[in-house]
Amino acid sequence: MRNKPLAVAAGLVLLLSVLVFVAGWMFGRLGARHGPVPAAAGAPVPVDARAVFVPGGGQIDALRRGVPVDQEGHPPPLARVENADLRRVRAYPMQPPTIPHAIDGYQVDKNSNRCMLCHARANAATFQAPPVSVTHYMDRDDQFLATISPRRYFCNQCHVVQTDAPTLVANGFRDIDSVLAQPGGGQ
Amino acid sequence: MSLVARVRAHALALWRTLRAPSRHYSLGFLTVAGFVAGVLFWGGFNTALEATNTERFCTGCHEMRDNVFEELKGTIHYSNRSGVRATCPDCHVPHDWTDKIARKMQASKEVWGKIFGSIDTREEFLDHRLVLATHEWARLKANDSLECRNCHDYDSMDLTRQSPRAAQVHKLWLGTGEKTCIDCHKGIAHRLPDMSGVPQG
Numbered sequence: 001m002r003n004k005p006l007a008v009a010a011g012l013v014l015l016l017s018v019l020v021f022v023a024g025w026m027f028g029r030l031g032a033r034h035g036p037v038p039a040a041a042g043a044p045v046p047v048d049a050r051a052v053f054v055p056g057g058g059q060i061d062a063l064r065r066g067v068p069v070d071q072e073g074h075p076p077p078l079a080r081v082e083n084a085d086l087r088r089v090r091a092y093p094m095q096p097p098t099i100p101h102a103i104d105g106y107q108v109d110k111n112s113n114r115c116m117l118c119h120a121r122a123n124a125a126t127f128q129a130p131p132v133s134v135t136h137y138m139d140r141d142d143q144f145l146a147t148i149s150p151r152r153y154f155c156n157q158c159h160v161v162q163t164d165a166p167t168l169v170a171n172g173f174r175d176i177d178s179v180l181a182q183p184g185g186g187q
Numbered sequence: 188m189s190l191v192a193r194v195r196a197h198a199l200a201l202w203r204t205l206r207a208p209s210r211h212y213s214l215g216f217l218t219v220a221g222f223v224a225g226v227l228f229w230g231g232f233n234t235a236l237e238a239t240n241t242e243r244f245c246t247g248c249h250e251m252r253d254n255v256f257e258e259l260k261g262t263i264h265y266s267n268r269s270g271v272r273a274t275c276p277d278c279h280v281p282h283d284w285t286d287k288i289a290r291k292m293q294a295s296k297e298v299w300g301k302i303f304g305s306i307d308t309r310e311e312f313l314d315h316r317l318v319l320a321t322h323e324w325a326r327l328k329a330n331d332s333l334e335c336r337n338c339h340d341y342d343s344m345d346l347t348r349q350s351p352r353a354a355q356v357h358k359l360w361l362g363t364g365e366k367t368c369i370d371c372h373k374g375i376a377h378r379l380p381d382m383s384g385v386p387q388g
Contacts, residue, residue, distance in 0.1 A: 009218045085351040112379040
């Protein structure tokens, strides 16, 4: 052996490495043996989230869902936004189409318009989204603008998502086609 | 004796001491002490590094706490049904060691900004916002949205569980490798600056 001190130093480092590894391994096993912490006893009683909802129950204030005014009802469960991406039929020809997808966190302000990322004329093909109508590029004098008209900028003024919430107020609206389809309706 | 000559003499003496073999300490002691000191140094270094890699550390400064952190709170990466939360370093610091150190060295510029108060008010933040955001977009574009993909891997996505339009667009652009996450998902965790002239999607 030509360089004995070097071999001894290398051996020492190796030995220490093994020692540190074994120590770490043993500490790790020690911690793992304790197991999961048992769940805390006496958890609060879950609140009944169901609403006292009687559709068409004859109450005057449908928003109170039949709960007497001197009592507080449980809040109804949050409605989910329909996200099926199936275009809905319009109730009447000039109705702004409803949004068939979720729009959570979409930023529409003076800095950016998330809707127009897909629904702008230039981006519609990229995202396979229906482009907004040409009327949305017109100012009030019917002059076409290069970008979306400022008066049409805030999409949610007319276009809204739909949820699966039960209707609170009954609605007898019938569209023109069903009126026409009635016997003698076209007269 | 001039000052330069004295400093030179001291430096030479120090160099000679460092060059000379140890006179009092054994080889065994030096090896073991060096090993222990190495373990302590490396452990300390990594502990300090990880301490600067926490949400607590990032939001310790008002610049982050009052601006970007407030905006993060309402987004899906902070409040969601499954309780998994992305903290600042998950997206803003590379997880890979070499890249992490490179990013940490870049961050010395941010320490400079903190000390000299580049962003002391909300208005100053809004003025800088486009520049700051552009840095992050450029970084994510250059590394193919690596920090997104640490969690959101295209190969692991079940497209049938996505909404039809999301599945279609992901397949069309992400699946073909033509676009990367940040191309479309700018402003996913913070509000966007004035985006006129910035390509989105």
